[in-house]
Amino acid sequence: xxSASSGAAAFSRLVDRTRVPxxxxxxxAVAAFFRHLLTLPPPLPAxxxxxxxxxxxxxxxxxxxxxCASLARLAVSRTDLLAPDEALPFLIASLSxxxxxxxxxxxxKAVAALVSCVLxxxxxxxxxxxxxxxxxxxLASGADGARAELSRQAARMVAExxxxxxxxxRPFVMFxxxxxxxxxxxxxxxxxxxxxxxxxxKSDAAVPVLKLxxxxxxxxxxxxxxxxxxxxxxxxxxxxxYVILLRKLAHAQRFFDYQNxxxxxxxxxxxxxxxxxxxxxxxxLAFSVRWSLNLSNWLD
Numbered sequence: 001x002x003s004a005s006s007g008a009a010a011f012s013r014l015v016d017r018t019r020v021p022x023x024x025x026x027x028x029a030v031a032a033f034f035r036h037l038l039t040l041p042p043p044l045p046a047x048x049x050x051x052x053x054x055x056x057x058x059x060x061x062x063x064x065x066x067x068c069a070s071l072a073r074l075a076v077s078r079t080d081l082l083a084p085d086e087a088l089p090f091l092i093a094s095l096s097x098x099x100x101x102x103x104x105x106x107x108x109k110a111v112a113a114l115v116s117c118v119l120x121x122x123x124x125x126x127x128x129x130x131x132x133x134x135x136x137x138x139l140a141s142g143a144d145g146a147r148a149e150l151s152r153q154a155a156r157m158v159a160e161x162x163x164x165x166x167x168x169x170r171p172f173v174m175f176x177x178x179x180x181x182x183x184x185x186x187x188x189x190x191x192x193x194x195x196x197x198x199x200x201x202k203s204d205a206a207v208p209v210l211k212l213x214x215x216x217x218x219x220x221x222x223x224x225x226x227x228x229x230x231x232x233x234x235x236x237x238x239x240x241x242y243v244i245l246l247r248k249l250a251h252a253q254r255f256f257d258y259q260n261x262x263x264x265x266x267x268x269x270x271x272x273x274x275x276x277x278x279x280x281x282x283x284x285l286a287f288s289v290r291w292s293l294n295l296s297n298w299l300d
Contacts, residue, residue, distance in 0.1 A: 008047040010036070015054050023062040030055060030063055034070045042080040049090075056094040064099070065106045072110040076117045084114040092137045101145030108138055108146050112153035119164045128168055135172040139179075147182075151189045155196035158209055166208045169193070173212060177220040186220055187230040187237075194241035206245055213238055 014036060017029035033055065037048055055067035068091065075087035091107050091114070099107065111134050118128075128134065135154065138146050154172065157165045173193070177186045190213050197209040217238070220231050 008050075011047045011051040015051050018055060018058060018060070018063045023060075026060055026062045027066045030066045030070060033067075034074055037074060037081060038078065040081070042078075044081050052090055053093070056090055057097060061100060061103060064094070064103050068094070068103070068106045068110045072113045075114055084117045088114055088134050092134060092141070095138050095141040095143045095146060099143055099145075101143075104143040104145035105149040107143075108149035108153060111135070111138055112157065115168065116157060116162050119162055119168060128171070130171040130175075133171045133175075135169075136175045139172070139176065147185050148188075151185070151192045154189065155192040158193055158196040158205075159200055161200060161202060161205050166212055169209075170212055173216050174219065177216045183220070183227040183230045186216075187234050190216065190220075190234040191237040194237045198241040198244040206241075210238065210241055210245070 011033075014029070014033040017032065018026050020026060020029070033051060037044060040048065052067070052071060056064055056071070058064045058067070071082075071087055071090060075082050075084045088111060091111050095104060095107050095111075115128070115134055130136065135150055139150055150172075154169055157169070162168075173189065176182070176189050179186070193209060194213055197206040197213075200206045200209075213234075217231065217234060220227075220234065
């Protein structure tokens with residue numbers, strides 16, 4: 001009991017040092033706090049958890065931002081002290097507290113770093129169920145600055161080919177497109193992911209991402225005229241990504257099961273005409289789906 005009390009007092013003193021009004025001294029104090037954590041036997045005590053929460057909730061921006069980055073480094077490098085999936089709730093709770101846009105961006109970056117670490121250790125679906133998905137929770141927090149950073153981090157994960165990224169992103173993308181009043185973010189997210197998939201080094205990894213985005217379009221664009229316009233813009237982004245991908249595949253002569261058919265079409269129509277034919281075919285399919293959805297809504 002006495003040991004627990006003395007430990008709590010030590011954490012309290014370390015947290016108090018971060019309250020000095022100098023950003024440089026504040027960063028040194030935060031670093032001292034996390035260095036102290038490294039000297040403890042696993043797992044971290046409850047007093048350490050309370051101290052981490054206090055630092056992330058600090059009114060000083062430098063303290064909260066540095067604590068956020070330090071927490072991510074700790075969880076990635078010392079999983080015995082604090083596993084990444086145990087560190088995520090600290091960051092999500094801070095996002096829910098309406099931080100500044102700059103701090104929200106830092107928190108989302110830390111969340112994405114921890115997610116990437118977790119994805120390397122096992123399947124995404126078992127670690128991040130839809131009801132406890134960190135990107136969904138971060139978006140639902142409504143924190144200013146979180147949405148733009150979520151889009152950037154999701155695109156980064158696709159571009160880097162993080163293992164299990166499609167399974168991880170599926171609940172997040174679907175939540176974004178069905179979320180009311182945020183169609184502009186859904187369009188930006190689809191555009192960013194499509195561009196990242198098209199630019200990815202491996203074409204094999206790009207196809208599942210584009211397929212996911214195509215599925216998400218079936219649930220997007222059911223609102224007013226503005227949402228319909230954003231839906232069409234999303235379709236254009238997806239078509240552009242497919243065209244870029246097909247050019248890469250044609251250059252590498254890798255058309256998988258459709259290789260012979262595509263080469264015959266190219267010989268007959270010419271490469272440029274073939275691409276235009278593909279684009280119009282995809283657009284026709286997209287408009288057909290859109291018209292069917294509108295007709296279904298009207299009949300209902």
